[in-house]
Amino acid sequence: MKAYDLTELALRNLRESSLRNSLTTIGISVGVASLVAMLSLGIGLQKLATRRLVSSGLFDTVVVMSRRDLRGFGRDDERNTATAAESRTLDESSRQEIERLPDVLEAYPDIRFITELRYLDKPHLTMVSGIPASARSSDAFAGIPGSFFSSDNASEVILQKSFAMELLGKTPKPGQEDDIPVAELARPLLGQELTMRYAQRMPSPSSTSDASTADAAKAKSGRASAPNENESAPEAGYSVVSREQKLKIVGVSDLDPDSMRGAARARAFLPLKLAEDLHVMQPSDLRDSMRGFSKQPTYSTISVRVKNPKQVEAVEQVIKKMGFNTFSILDATRSLRQFFTILDLFLGIFGSLALAVASIGIVNTLVMAILERRREIGIMKAIGASDGDVKKLFFAEAGAMGALGGVVGVALGWTIGHVINLGTNIYLKRQALPPESFWSVPWWLVGAAIVFAFVVSLVSGLYPAARAARLDPVRALRYE
Amino acid sequence: MTIDPNPSQNGSYAVRIADLCRHYQMGETLIRAVDGVSLQVGSGEFVALLGSSGSGKSSLLNLIAGLDRPTSGAVIVEDRDLARLSREELAKYRLRTVGMVFQSFNLVSRMTLAENVELPLRFAEVDRGQRSALTRQALERVGLSGRTSHRPSELSGGEQQRAALARALINQPKLLLADEPTGNLDSHTGAEIMNFLREFNESLGMTIVMVTHERTLAERYARRMIFLADGKLTDDQPNSAAVNTSMLGERG
Numbered sequence: 001m002k003a004y005d006l007t008e009l010a011l012r013n014l015r016e017s018s019l020r021n022s023l024t025t026i027g028i029s030v031g032v033a034s035l036v037a038m039l040s041l042g043i044g045l046q047k048l049a050t051r052r053l054v055s056s057g058l059f060d061t062v063v064v065m066s067r068r069d070l071r072g073f074g075r076d077d078e079r080n081t082a083t084a085a086e087s088r089t090l091d092e093s094s095r096q097e098i099e100r101l102p103d104v105l106e107a108y109p110d111i112r113f114i115t116e117l118r119y120l121d122k123p124h125l126t127m128v129s130g131i132p133a134s135a136r137s138s139d140a141f142a143g144i145p146g147s148f149f150s151s152d153n154a155s156e157v158i159l160q161k162s163f164a165m166e167l168l169g170k171t172p173k174p175g176q177e178d179d180i181p182v183a184e185l186a187r188p189l190l191g192q193e194l195t196m197r198y199a200q201r202m203p204s205p206s207s208t209s210d211a212s213t214a215d216a217a218k219a220k221s222g223r224a225s226a227p228n229e230n231e232s233a234p235e236a237g238y239s240v241v242s243r244e245q246k247l248k249i250v251g252v253s254d255l256d257p258d259s260m261r262g263a264a265r266a267r268a269f270l271p272l273k274l275a276e277d278l279h280v281m282q283p284s285d286l287r288d289s290m291r292g293f294s295k296q297p298t299y300s301t302i303s304v305r306v307k308n309p310k311q312v313e314a315v316e317q318v319i320k321k322m323g324f325n326t327f328s329i330l331d332a333t334r335s336l337r338q339f340f341t342i343l344d345l346f347l348g349i350f351g352s353l354a355l356a357v358a359s360i361g362i363v364n365t366l367v368m369a370i371l372e373r374r375r376e377i378g379i380m381k382a383i384g385a386s387d388g389d390v391k392k393l394f395f396a397e398a399g400a401m402g403a404l405g406g407v408v409g410v411a412l413g414w415t416i417g418h419v420i421n422l423g424t425n426i427y428l429k430r431q432a433l434p435p436e437s438f439w440s441v442p443w444w445l446v447g448a449a450i451v452f453a454f455v456v457s458l459v460s461g462l463y464p465a466a467r468a469a470r471l472d473p474v475r476a477l478r479y480e
Numbered sequence: 481m482t483i484d485p486n487p488s489q490n491g492s493y494a495v496r497i498a499d500l501c502r503h504y505q506m507g508e509t510l511i512r513a514v515d516g517v518s519l520q521v522g523s524g525e526f527v528a529l530l531g532s533s534g535s536g537k538s539s540l541l542n543l544i545a546g547l548d549r550p551t552s553g554a555v556i557v558e559d560r561d562l563a564r565l566s567r568e569e570l571a572k573y574r575l576r577t578v579g580m581v582f583q584s585f586n587l588v589s590r591m592t593l594a595e596n597v598e599l600p601l602r603f604a605e606v607d608r609g610q611r612s613a614l615t616r617q618a619l620e621r622v623g624l625s626g627r628t629s630h631r632p633s634e635l636s637g638g639e640q641q642r643a644a645l646a647r648a649l650i651n652q653p654k655l656l657l658a659d660e661p662t663g664n665l666d667s668h669t670g671a672e673i674m675n676f677l678r679e680f681n682e683s684l685g686m687t688i689v690m691v692t693h694e695r696t697l698a699e700r701y702a703r704r705m706i707f708l709a710d711g712k713l714t715d716d717q718p719n720s721a722a723v724n725t726s727m728l729g730e731r732g
Contacts, residue, residue, distance in 0.1 A: 001602055001603055002602075005605075012591075013590070016590045376588050376590075379588055380588075380599065380603075381574070382545070382574065382580055382582075382586070383580065383599060383603070383647065384571060384572070384574045384575025384576070384600050384603045384604070385575075386571035386572070386575075386603070387567055387571065388568070389571075389603055473547045474542050474548045
């Protein structure tokens with residue numbers, strides 16, 4: 001029989017016992033819907049997690065360090081000049097070189113220092129960090145009370161919640177929850193002024209250095225980073241000058257400092273350019289002083305943001321070849337991906353169970369149809385239908401129910417998903433949390449679900465179709 | 481008696497049956513529905529198979545129709561032994577060579593008349609356009625052109641059997657097999673159907689094998705009467721008394 005005739009006959013037959021066939025089709029639809037719902041949830045959650053992680057900046061960032069620094073840690077006196085030649089100084093020119101690499105969005109130095117911030121004439125010692133303009137859209141700073149920095153060198157500061165509490169004298173006692181909303185903390189602070197006192201490093205014309213001057217510099221700079229120290233050290237190759245900088249509070253972020261990207265682990269944030277221009281004494285300056293001072297600024301670490309977390313590994317390799325050490329949390333994403341693969345698998349299995357039940361429904365419906373249409377099958381065989389014709393007809397009926405059930409099921413699953421998402425968002429809204437989309441129905445899932453339903457239905461039709469084809473026409477016609 | 485399967489000697493036979501047996505096992509007892517029957521039916525013959533119920537006449541017809549397979553022996557149609565055909569070939573044989581009419585009409589109840597008549601053409605993979613033309617022709621031939629979109633249940637028994645006749649004709653088979661075609665009809669409509677059978681036999685040259693238990697019907701229409709009892713052939717006699725269409729014309 002021709003394919004078109006077959007389909008036409010099959011659809012015709014399905015319309016005849018419409019109640020039973022539509023119930024079976026609904027069964028398939030529910031199976032497909034649950035499959036789609038489960039997998040969409042898995043995929044949606046995965047996307048949500050990835051989105052969150054990408055915006056946290058942990059997974060698209062490569063931290064670059066100089067090899068000298070690493071070797072230097074704890075082994076200051078063991079300086080191997082042979083390998084030192086292979087490694088490079090992490091200075092401004094290498095930063096620019098890294099920034100020019102393909103797939104690299106930006107490379108910025110991590111500038112962090114502990115210094116004193118005065119608010120209402122009370123000194124507070126804290127870690128201050130420079131934040132690039134690109135952080136505007138990151139989790140830590142998007143949607144905070146107040147605003148992000150007006151420019152990359154504005155004399156502005158964003159406070160971390162715990163530091164804001166400290167400034168207001170509301171520091172919770174240990175073990176006590178701090179449940180003051182960040183917006184409430186921000187209200188009295190926004191627009192206020194802070195005074196930052198810091199130790200500025202100034203290059204000096206005499207840049208000779210030996211072991212003794214290095215020791216001296218270490219001792220001095222150690223004191224220089226402490227507040228109220230105003231002293232110069234010209235024999236170390238640079239001088240340290242105490243300076244003051246007025247800063248306007250523009251925002252308060254409530255992100256836990258420990259969960260933020262490495263460089264941002266601080267309690268007060270400055271625009272990166274401003275932080276750079278201040279030339280605050282950095283710990284790495286000590287080592288620089290030992291091996292000679294260069295004209296251009298050097299950095300202890302550089303954060304490199306990559307366009308896509310997938311490219312992190314490749315970019316890391318390139319930077320390593322350039323002679324630097326790198327670090328990223330790529331391995332963490334790898335295990336996360338593994339987790340979601342397993343989650344998807346489990347959700348898929350549960351969804352498939354519903355479809356398996358539905359496929360038993362197809363078998364049942366078709367076997368019933370054979371009993372009911374025994375005579376019809378006998379007639380068709382008597383007038384010349386081959387075993388294949390009968391088999392194909394039952395197959396087509398199973399396939400049609402499957403395809404229809406698949407389409408309806410995908411629509412149903414999509415609807416269920418959106419209703420759940422909507423309901424959850426209403427709940428999130430009540431909990432004063434931002435709405436979240438943890439639901440994703442990609443096109444491939446739509447196609448795959450329909451094809452899957454179709455294939456499962458065909459497989460379910462195998463036995464009934466074979467049974468119908470085997471029917472003995474003489475006995476079928478005798479049957480009343 | 482055996483039959484030489486060489487076609488050249490037996491070209492004029494529509495059906496040749498040799499030592500044909502069909503035995504069923506029913507519980508402990510072996511039922512010999514057809515038990516060693518041998519006979520030949522010439523091309524264009526109108527043969528009646530007569531016998532009481534359980535004589536094996538319907539079983540024999542089913543074997544000729546290729547609906548059933550013999551336990552032993554041979555049924556040779558168009559030089560092929562049906563017993564040796566594959567299931568697929570047998571289906572083709574039923575589709576192309578044989579047309580069948582049953583006592584209970586056996587129309588598919590969920591389909592309209594036209595669809596019922598058209599059904600064999602679908603299995604024969606005939607194009608749609610050609611199909612509807614052939615269907616119309618066949619229905620016209622049995623005088624049902626006005627009722628093509630009715631379902632079988634909306635028609636009288638005579639009309640249903642006429643539709644079944646149209647369906648049997650549609651693939652232009654050489655052999656028309658009828659199993660008690662008038663069994664469910666009153667004598668008037670029964671005669672109508674028999675006249676159609678005779679017409680097909682005379683004008684289309686179709687070989688007809690009809691199973692009946694009504695001797696009068698056989699005597700009136702068939703040219704040859706074969707009697708069966710307990711699966712065995714008991715008598716085989718020509719029937720010169722059969723009325724042909726030209727005689728009817730003279731009388732009418």
